[in-house]
Amino acid sequence: MRVTVLIYSACITLLILIQSTVLDYIKVFNVKPNLLIVAVITVALLRGNVEGAVVGFVLGLLQDASSGKILGFYSLLGMYLGLIVGSVNKRLYRENFFVMIFFTFISSILYEETVYILLTISKGNIDFVYSLKNIVFPEAVYNSVASILIYIIVIKINKKIEGAAKSSRKY
Amino acid sequence: MLLRLLKNKVLILIAVTLSIFIVMGLSAGESRKTAYIGNALNVPLSPLQSFFSFIGDNIEGTFIFFRDMKSMEEENKELKAEIDRLENENRSLLRYREENKSLREALDLKNQFNDYKSIGGNIIAKDAGNWFNVFTIDRGSNEGITENSPVITSKGLIGSVIEAAPFSSKVLSIIDVDSTVSAVISKSTDIVKVRGDLKLKDQGLCRMDYIPAELELEIGDTVETTGLGGIFPRGILIGTVKEIRQEANELDRYAVIEPAADFKRLQEVFVLKSKYNNAGKASNGEIK
Secondary structure (H helix, E strand, O other), X not given: OHHHHHHHHHHHHHHHHHHHOHHHHHOEOOEOOOHHHHXXXXXXXXXXXXXXXXXXXXXXXXXXXXXXXXXXXXXXXXXXXXXXXXXXXXXXOOOOHHHHHHHHHHHHHHXXXXXXXXXXXXXXXXXXXXXXXXXXXXXXXXHHHHHHHHHHHHHHHHHHHHHHHHHHXXX | OHHHHHHHHHHHHHHHHHHHHHHHHHHHOOOOOOHHHHHHHHHHHHHHHHHHHXXXXXXXXXXXXXXXXXXXXXXXXXXXXHHHHHHHHHHHHHHHHHHHHHHHHHHOOOOHHHHEEXXXXXXXXXXXXXXXXEXXXXXXXXXXXXXXXXXXXXXXXXXXXXXXOOOOEEEEEOOOOOOEEXXXXXXXXXXXXXXXXXXXXXXXOEEEEOOOOOOOOOXXXXXXXXXXXXXXXXXXXXXXXXXXXXXXXXXXXXXEEEEOOOOOOOOEEEEEEEOOHHHHHOOOOOOO
């Protein structure tokens, strides 16, 4: 348990640092991938809805702290993202790349559109098509590509965590 | 057993959701009662962020160096010619400066910038998402930066501080969708509004609304801050008019503003710190 928390915290810190600093240099069409969503989806798929929700909450909270305007906004969305993805996918074969990429793509679109709608609803001029075409869709594609990389890393870490859990159970 | 566990989980979920709503409600208000929660997370995060940005900048700098090598020689020639021209211009401007100074003294005009002290800061983190343009700088409240302190570069206006943690602060830039700045067109002193726009933000531009119908706006006109609203001092250059767009009816039009500061290559900024503490806390009319 302690190892799990330690590994999670290290990965989460690294992710938020990369997301908020160096990722800005690899923008394509003015859009950068959102590794935080990818990480939440991966964890939710591999480890279930509870861990997905917790990781989603923590990553969201850090995003709120580093660049959010309302504290709690991204934490709430992240928590529900992890929870929903983790609950939907209980029956699917989890360690399949295509399932993973498909889920990342769909969830990215839904998540980012939710963010857009919630944050522009008070202003009254929602341009759904524009936001989908120019920001959400490219980002979802980008996220799907990035998810392959993150997925490989998370599977390795996951094996380590499961190994640690097994060995601690033995003694 | 299972049922009780499930019930517990649902209960936890409801409790967490409700408490987040409360925190959101508190943090959305004017006084930002929950700022310290974000600050507590930002204090350990900001040195790491500045380390990462430092590495990123250096790597990018190396690439740019090699890419630009060829064009540099040509640029050098052009720049030398430019220097000659500018020196010439400078001489005439110096004369204007003296003239301006004496006229100003005669009018006893108060220079608003004298009330401010500038602090230089580096950008250590950009926005994590794609929707907004909030960035973090490595100066914070321990150096006297407060909420609503204006942020500029040597070229023009950048934005204002929305949250000041002890060692870092968050800056809302003028191209962000949530930013509205009251502005004045330099040649006519008509008051307009400059605000961020989602479609223009990626090109580093913003839009200007409430242009008076009788005003003959031209491309290249400069726009500066008015000093109304208490956040920005008067007379900071915002940018120039790049394009004028007509909407469906004759009277309704808006202009695309190209900010004087280059938002794509932003690394160093200056925060204007008020010498009198109460000025920073004045009315909050300009940024919603």
